[in-house]
Amino acid sequence: MSNRKHRDNQEICSRKVRELAQSGVNKHCFECNQPGVTYTDITVGTFVCTSCSGMLRGLNPPHRVKSISMTTFSQQEVEFLQNHGNEDTSWVPVCPEGRTPRTRWRTYILITSVLGMPPE
Ligand SMILES: [Zn+2]
Secondary structure: OOHHHHHHHHHHHHHHHHHHHOOHHHHEOOOOOOEOOOEEEOOOOEEEOHHHHHHHHOOOOOOOEEEOOOOOOOHHHHHHHHHOOOOOOOOOOOOOOOOOOOOOHHHHHHHHHHHOOOOO
């Protein structure tokens, strides 16, 4: 692949990610529901706001977070985001047995740290 083609391809991928970030439920942060997403959580394939991206980076192990406007995305990452996104319910965070599978990271961490117990 020539450099030129490679650049074009990157541009297409970045544009696609920006489009995804502006469509449907992806427009609201997956973690806190605030409108306006600026980052993607490549680990689970969701769109999040700036403050939640920091929180996700601080997880142990950290999630891989990428800026929507300042990073280039690979074809695989674009497909991953397309297949997942904020509507996706197939991923399961690490939470104790018997708890709801779709517990958002932030809610989960907040409640566990404040109450010392996982959320219902
Ligand atoms: Zn957020």
